[in-house]
Amino acid sequence: MTLDSTRPLFIRLLLLAFMVLVPPVGLLAHGALEEFAQGLVPEMDKKGETVGRDLTASIERAIGHGIPLTGLYGMDDFFSPVLSANPEIRYLSVTDHEGRVLFLNGAAREMLEPFYTVTDFEVESRRSHKSIIGDFIDLTQPLRGKVGVVGHLHVGIDQNYVRGRLLEIAVDIAVVTLVSLLVAVEILLFVVTFNVTGPMRVVGMVIDKTRRGDFSSACGAGADDEVGRFVHRFNAAIRYADDLFRRLEAYMDEVKSAHFDKSVVEQVGNIESRVRFLFRFSRSGKPEVINEHQATDIRLPLFLFVFAEEISRSFMPLYVRDLYAPIPGLSTEMVIALPIAVFMMFIAAVSPSAALAASRKGSRQVFLMGLFPATIGFFMSAVAYNVYDFIVWRAVTAIGYALVTMACQSYIAQVSHQQKRAQSLGVYVGAVLTASICGTGIGGVLAERMGYRATFIIAALLAVVAGLLIYRLMGSAQPRTEFQTPRKRQLLALLRNWRFSALVLFAAIPSKIALTGFFFFLVPLTLLQDVSTDLGDVARIMMLYPIAVVLLSPLAARLADQTGWKAGLVAIGGLIGGAGLLLPLYSSDLDTLTLAIVMLGVSHGLSASPQLAMIPDLCWTECRNMGQTNVLAFLRLAERVGSVIGPLLAAAFIPLYGYGGAIIALGVVVMSMSAVFALLSFAYGSGPHIEAELSE
Amino acid sequence: MRTRLRRLLAILCLLAASVAPAGAADAPARPFRIYMALWRGWEEAAQGFKDYFTNQNIPVELIIRDAGQDKGKLPEFVAEAKRLNVDLVFTWGTTVTEEMLGRFDDPDTDAHITSIPAVFAIVSQPLGGVVPSLTSSGRNITGTTYLVPTETQVNLIQSYRPIKRLGVVYNPLERNSRVAIDELTAIGEKSGTNGKSGFQVTSIAVEVEDGKPKPASIPGKVAELKKAGVDFLYIPPDTFLNVNRDILTGAALEMLLPTFAAGENPVLTSKALFGGVYRYYTVGQLTAYKAEQILIHKINPKDIPIDAPKRLSIILNMPVARQLGLYPPMKLLGLAEIVDPAEGKRK
Structure with a gap:
């Protein structure tokens, strides 16, 4: 069982998109990251210096009040909030004028002391002094008492922090690139199958028929592009053949009815039956138009729709926690779990009737029908007041989700031939999984930058786009099959x-x-x-x-x-x-x-x-x-x-x-x-x- | 200009101790007449009270009376306030307030002011004294508290240095001290059970002679506490100790015993190490705010809760810290107002 009939094409397009998209993005990202790294380092130095100046001022004030440097008290409580508020600062320490560590937070004394004792900070005691100890940048500022410099304050900046931040950004870029890649491929796949491979396959089928002498069908009209024109000319050729046949038929009729020589009439009759035996033409004189529906037609709308749903995947329970309101008799965790459970329940409850509706009314209509509650659900989820109405909106979304997914499944089942059904269902699975990757990845990034609510709005917009695609591109004439209930x-x-x-x-x-x-x-x-x-x-x-x-x-x-x-x-x-x-x-x-x-x-x-x-x-x-x-x-x-x-x-x-x-x-x-x-x-x-x- | 004129006018009226002529030409409304009954003269709380009206541009006429720590004068004040039929009465301190306004469970209408609304300030324990509850007095008065909650005080002491034993010298004749000691003991025990390090409270009363506490006995008591091994001396809000603060804090400093004061004076003008207080001036302003609620916004005093200012002042006596060699933690140093004459200023 091959998962997906479009898989080879998908992979080829993926490679193409990869080659087009990834090198430039990689190059740009590389340059941007370098720029960023160059900008980040002085920025961090500046921050470390500012923090150091603040701390120095406080300590100098204490010294000014006659507190000896060694008598400073509560330094842990003094340093630790600064450390936790500034993740890039790894340690803070105070040394006396001989470089002995008096107070230290965030690093091991053994690591720093050997360095401090051999370094003469006095040389540069006017400004802050920067030195590198292992993975740390040590910013040293002098502490001045009434009699001059009594010691130093050290702010240790973690160089790994820069690396960590850069890696984070690189991963972010990679995620966005991957998602763009997949979206690009989905769109390419859609364009290629809809505009090229689909019509070509129909042409192939019609050619197959003509090879067997059957001129009774023509291809569905293509778009106004090279493929469309080709299809058009091909149809013209069939019509020409049809036309020739009609003329021949008329001529033979004329001969049969009017010729004086019986043997000729008989001969013509023979020829006519021979022609009719070898070739088939449509009776009406209008070749039947074949419109091949393919599973891939629905792939992009399905992809967009599932994308919309998956966008909230990474933060759904977190959003519910924000909306939390007590429900009597249920624990907090239960309440948070409830919207997910209700969503699943509604899908389960609606799916059978959705499948039935799809077979009766046609997939297109059910898809559009499902988009209404889904879009409303997404939109209202964005503006939900608390968990009560949120559950309702999730249920509404679930109804839409069930309708849409069932419509897609039924469409795929209807357009694919029995033996290829499993393969075609692969189109469904493929679209859902790709959407899941994209939705989950982008959803997290969006929610982080714009908040949960705005992300739901984007989901609603995606659903609308999916609806527009279905509305504009899918012909209203849909194949219908008898549904065995x-x-x-x-x-x-x-x-x-x-x-x-x-x-x-x-x-x-x-x-x-x-x-x-x-x-x-x-x-x-x-x-x-x-x-x-x-x-x-x-x-x-x-x-x-x-x-x-x-x-x-x-x-x-x-x-x-x-x-x-x-x-x-x-x-x-x-x-x-x-x-x-x-x-x-x-x-x-x-x-x-x-x-x-x-x-x-x-x-x-x-x-x-x-x-x-x-x-x-x-x-x-x-x-x-x-x-x-x-x-x-x-x-x-x-x-x-x-x-x-x-x-x-x-x-x-x-x-x-x-x-x-x-x-x-x-x-x-x-x-x-x-x-x-x-x-x-x-x-x-x-x-x-x-x-x-x-x-x- | 207007306010200065009005203040001048108020002072004139005050000197005359009589009703201001209604023709205070520049004031469209008749100024509110407030009877201020003080216990030991004009000080910060009274100043804060007065300045609030000036700053808010509220015309008031202050009738100021000082009892000079003589309880006997208070019935006269009650009678005078009633006779002048003032708009509001302001009472300063526990004694003045309890004598003039009466305890909540002893509403003697003749001896106390009842029909005139009143605000009180600098009452150590209004709860259970003049009012039954801090949310409502249940009668025609409201006011402010000025003591930092005992738990907050304990936290402050603990943030300076963890303590095992807290010592208190107190005047057995004043209820305030007893109440404070009971609260401290309870907190010490409770924090012991909470997993934090608990502490014990050792209290010693000063000697009483002829129904009066003897100031000379204070240093001996402090020495006893030191011998008992207390880490910190707590100075309760007690008038006797406040008056004799130099003896008390001097003795403690001599024995290198750090002191925490519940009032500001032992730190500001004597040798206590540090204190956590609401400044009297701020308390006076808050009391005036409550008076404004009554006079201008016509809110019934019993609907105005009795509370303390929001901002706590930590006052730190740096010379004492240096003498003790017991330096304040950096965090406290950042928050505190530091008294340091060596710096030439108070920050």
Whole structure:
């Protein structure tokens, strides 16, 4: 199963965009960073000097009151607020005139004293003296008493701070570049498929027909560009052939009806039937126009829409915390988890009817229908008063989200031929994942610079742009297929298939619990507990999840296809995810959490597509009875149970075990469920026997 | 010009001790007449009270009476204020206030001022004395407190140096000291249980002779405290100790015992090490603000809460610190007003 039919094109475009975009950005960034570094160093010197002057003035005032330098008291309390307010200042110290350290905050005495005792600061005692000790720049200012210089104040500036800041900016640029790259590729892909490969494919199909002598169809009108003109000329050629045929027909009719020689008439009749046998022309004299719909048509609007939703990914629980208002009977954590859970619940509740609506009314209309509540939801989320109305707006957004995503899925399912359906669904997954990378990354940067509320406005605007694209570019004439509506009883019968229920219960649900409980809810909250991480950092770390999924899923899909070892991949994926969540057992630092996020990405990358690919094997009869699409839809619906309980479960764990403990507790849940699945998967066996087993 | 004229007028009226002629030509409104009953003469709080009206451009006529620390004069003041039918009465100090306005549980209408609204200042413990609650007096008076909350004082002492034992010399005849000692003891015990280092309070009363505390007994008591191993001497807001502050702080300094004063005088004009206080001048201004609320904004005094100024003044006596060799922490040094004659000025 190839994930995405446009994947080769996607990768080629990515390479192209990479070559066009990255070198200049890299060059510019490099220059800018150098400039920045050059500007930052004197700026920091200046700041260190200012801080030093302030401290010097205070100390000199104390000395002026007759306090000996050694008698200064409470220096720790005096220095520490200065250190914590100025991250670039690593230490502050006071030495006497012989260079002995009297007071020191922020560094080890052994490191500085050898240096101080051998340096003669008196030479330059007029101004501040700058020297380099290891990684520090030591700014020295003299402390003057009534009798002259009695000692020195040292301000130690951390050179690593500059490096850290530069790295941070470089990473920021990289994130923005990556996102621009992906957005550029999405747009390129859209333009290329919509304007070039799409029409070309139609032309190809029509040529195929003409090769077989069928002149009954023409291509849909192209745009006014080279491709469009080509299509136009090609159609003209077909029409010319059609026209020739009509003329020939008329001539033959004339011969048949008016010729005196019967044998000639007979001959002409033979020729006519021969021609009619070899070639086919449209009856009406107007070739039927073929408009090929492709899955990729909807990719860009879908991408933009999911982008809009994912933009709040990195700060959703933080925003809710800001909007917090008590809800009787619920703990604070529960209230914060509630909007996420409600969002998932509404998606689950609306999706089935959204799918139905999409098949009845057509994808375009449902997509546009869904954009209304979604845009309103995004916009109102930006101006939410407190958590009460915010939950309502999230629910509204969820309704829109369900409608839009179902519309896209149904569109893709309708336009793709049965055998290529799985591939085409890859278009959907690809767009969602790329949007997830972009949205998460940019969302954090935007929220950090403009605030949460403004970022939601941008989400609303993106949704509007998606709507405009659909409105303008997608023809209102949409293919419609008869939708097979499964009865509830049929769906419930699915659960009687133990292989299917095991997959839902012990693989699909725990993976969603980990996603919403850990990734959506706990990760932003836990990451921001560390004062040194800001929103941009959170977003950058969270981007790693979709990146890991994107990198791994094609690999996993190919592996599953070639080896047929699908259950095994799902089991291993589940175990890796569970193990990741258990990592905080060993350490609670940032790197561990980052690793847990990457492992979750690996887990979902490994298991997501084999999970779907397993369905035809597991539910052979059910797929035949009610259609594979419906079985897959039911799996999606069932796994949403996990999406809803994930944040709630995590919120319930926080008061018991704290943030780190809640991750571990969630890990225990996910791990044990995955372990059960791993054990069960041994009993799954391979494909064919299932058919026999179920056809009793 | 106008204000100066008005102030001149007020002083004239004051000298005459009579009603100002209604024809204060430049004042469109009749100036408010305020009866100021003082305990030990004109000082900072009274000045702050007066300056507030000047600065706010509120025409007032001040009728100033000084009891000269003689309780016997107070009934006369009550009678005079009633006779003059003034707009407001200002009382200075615990004694004046309790005698003229009465305790909250003893509303004797004849002996006290009841119908005329009154504001009080420099009352150490108004709560449970003149008022039942600081949010409302429940009657026609309001006022200000001037003592820094004991907990804040303790924090100040602890920020100077952590203490294990706090010593207090007190006048057994004054209620204020007892109250302060009880509060200190409670805080010392409480902070011990809170995980912070607690401290003990050792208190010694001065000797009383003929119903009067004996100033000469003070140095001996300080020596006893020093022997008992106290790290810091606390000077409660006590008139007797305030009057004899030189003896008290001098003795403490001689024995190298650092002192913290709840009032400003022991630090400003004597040899206490440091103190955390609300300046009398600020307290006077705040009291005048409350008077303005009553006179101009017509707010019922019982609706005006009794509180202290927002800004705490830390006063540090630098020569004493030098003599003790016990230098203030840098942070405190940055916040404090420093008394240092060697610098030639008070900052």
